[in-house]
Amino acid sequence: MMIARRGLLAGAALLGAARAAGAGWEPSQRVPDPAVEILDPAFAKYRLASATVERVATGFRWAEGPVWFGDRGALLFSDVVNDRIMKWEEASGSLSEFRRPSNYANGNTRDRQGRLITCQHRTRSVTRTEHDGTITTLMDRFDGKPLNSPNDVVCHADGAVWFTDPAFGPNPHEAMAAPELPGNVYRIDPATGQASVVVEGVAGPNGLCFAPDGTKLYLIEARAKPNRLIRVYDVVENGTKTANGRVFYDAGTGTPDGFRADVDGNLWCGWGMSEAEDGVIVLTPQGKLIGRIRLPERCANLCFGGLNRNLLLMTATHSVYALYVNTRGAGTC
Numbered sequence: 001m002m003i004a005r006r007g008l009l010a011g012a013a014l015l016g017a018a019r020a021a022g023a024g025w026e027p028s029q030r031v032p033d034p035a036v037e038i039l040d041p042a043f044a045k046y047r048l049a050s051a052t053v054e055r056v057a058t059g060f061r062w063a064e065g066p067v068w069f070g071d072r073g074a075l076l077f078s079d080v081v082n083d084r085i086m087k088w089e090e091a092s093g094s095l096s097e098f099r100r101p102s103n104y105a106n107g108n109t110r111d112r113q114g115r116l117i118t119c120q121h122r123t124r125s126v127t128r129t130e131h132d133g134t135i136t137t138l139m140d141r142f143d144g145k146p147l148n149s150p151n152d153v154v155c156h157a158d159g160a161v162w163f164t165d166p167a168f169g170p171n172p173h174e175a176m177a178a179p180e181l182p183g184n185v186y187r188i189d190p191a192t193g194q195a196s197v198v199v200e201g202v203a204g205p206n207g208l209c210f211a212p213d214g215t216k217l218y219l220i221e222a223r224a225k226p227n228r229l230i231r232v233y234d235v236v237e238n239g240t241k242t243a244n245g246r247v248f249y250d251a252g253t254g255t256p257d258g259f260r261a262d263v264d265g266n267l268w269c270g271w272g273m274s275e276a277e278d279g280v281i282v283l284t285p286q287g288k289l290i291g292r293i294r295l296p297e298r299c300a301n302l303c304f305g306g307l308n309r310n311l312l313l314m315t316a317t318h319s320v321y322a323l324y325v326n327t328r329g330a331g332t333c
Contacts (some may be wrong), residue, residue, distance in 0.1 A: 025296050028052045035279075035294040036323065043282060043291035046266070051324040053293065056313075057088050057095050063315035064258070065108040065152075067116070068305030068329075075305055076116065077315050078105040085118070088320060090306065106169060107152035107258070107301070112159045112190075119150035119163060126150050126163055126188070138188055139195050145180040151256055152207045152301070157214045157331070158239045159190030162198065164205040166222065185219065187240065198242050199233060207258035207301065210235070212265055212330035213283070217242055220256050227251050228270070230259075230283075249287045253277065258301025258315075262327040266290075268312065272298025280314060295321055304329025 028035060032054040038044050061081035068075055075088045076098055084100035085108070099105075104121035111117055116129040117138070124147045125140035127139040138161060153163040163186055185208065186200035199205065199305055204223030210216065214235060221229040228251040233242035249256075254277050259269040265285035272278045277296045282291035297316035305311045309328040314321040 003029075013087045014205070025055060027054055027312065031126050033323075037119070037292040037294065038290075039149050039292060040288065040290035042284060042288075046262075046282070046291065046326050048324050048326050054322045055319050056093065056322045057086070058319035060318050060320075062300070062317060063320055064106050065119070066301055066303040066305075066313050066315045066320070067108040067110055068309075068313065069114075069216065070305070070307075070309075071114070075303075075320070077320065078102065078107060078108060078118075079105055080106055080121070090311070096208050107150070107163070109153045109155055109161075111155050111161065112157075117153050117155065117161055119153050121169055124149060126153060126161065138193070139186065141180060142184075142195055142197075143187065146177075148179045148181055148183065149176065151205075154209055155237055156187075156210060156235075160239065161188040161190070162217070163184070163188075163219075164208055164209060164219070166204045166206060168204060168222075184222075185217075185242075189240075196240070198240075199245070202231065207256065207270070209260050209267070212261055212263055214239065218248060218259065218261075218267060220259075222255075222257075228254070228256055229285075230256055230267070249283055254281070255298070256281075257299070260303055261330040262304070263327075263330050264327060265330075266327070268302055270301050271298035272300075278316075280312075292322060 030257045032049045035053050036047050060079040064080050065078040073090050083100045085098045085161040087096050087098040103123045105118045107119040109117045118127050126138045128136045148165050149168045149169040151164045166183040170183050183205050184197045185205050186195050187198045188195050202221050206220035206222040208219045219231045230249040232248040233245045236243045255272045257270045259267050269281050271281050279295040280293040299314045299316045302314040303315050312323045312325050
């Protein structure tokens with residue numbers, strides 16, 4: 001009975017926080033939704049005239065790391081500051097805690113066997129949740145030194161896990177120890193479990209994703225000056241290294257964070273952090289800005305979900321937003 005009562009109280013508190021955070025925002029009653037802006041004719045085919053931006057969950061303190069589990073019809077995402085991973089079910093709209101504590105989980109993805117891969121700030125590690133629910137540490141050290149603060153993670157088509165490890169992003173209750181490693185991007189080999197550095201010399205590596213065919217890696221340089229940058233690299237040597245790094249997009253005053261590619265190779269990027277820029281921008285494979293989705297909060301990350309992988313799910317500061325679009329998420333992301 002005590003367990004049931006605690007569950008009811010926790011659920012009531014969650015619902016109350018969600019209602020409080022949700023006050024003051026209303027979905028558009030007009031279609032097409034004016035929040036979905038066509039900045040170039042190339043974006044017109046991706047906007048569904050009947051679709052509007054919906055707030056599907058709220059009441060969080062830093063929503064991040066969304067990953068879609070199609071076999072569960074559910075989105076998992078991190079509520080970083082509240083030290084938990086949440087689950088939102090599309091069919092019922094129900095919201096629940098998937099894991100608490102989460103060791104201040106941030107980025108999440110799913111590997112080729114359908115297992116959850118998570119970046120954890122508190123343990124400075126990347127973990128894998130096995131099918132039986134047990135948790136395996138994939139990596140917490142490199143060259144005998146502890147990782148800094150694993151941030152975002154993706155899986156390549158060959159099964160390798162790639163993740164960023166900047167020297168920022170500790171949990172809010174503990175000071176981060178002095179970094180012993182530079183901010184790198186690492187690759188964990190799917191066969192041997194051995195790690196290698198695939199990108200180095202980047203100021204604050206943050207969000208990352210692959211092009212649909214896996215031949216390019218896109219990477220946010222979050223501490224670049226004077227502006228944040230999106231960089232792109234060729235993935236070479238059978239997917240084990242990168243080459244020819246170059247600037248793909250200068251963010252100007254914007255703050256790109258997490259992003260994913262659609263099947264046409266467009267990048268859908270979480271963006272902020274001002275009222276004029278909060279939301280998502282869409283870039284072509286050539287780096288041309290073609291569309292924008294305006295949100296009332298900074299969007300940290302996103303993924304594609306739903307039955308046809310055409311439901312764009314966006315984790316913003318306190319909320320999760322959803323929008324059906326006329327494209328699908330790329331399989332390698």
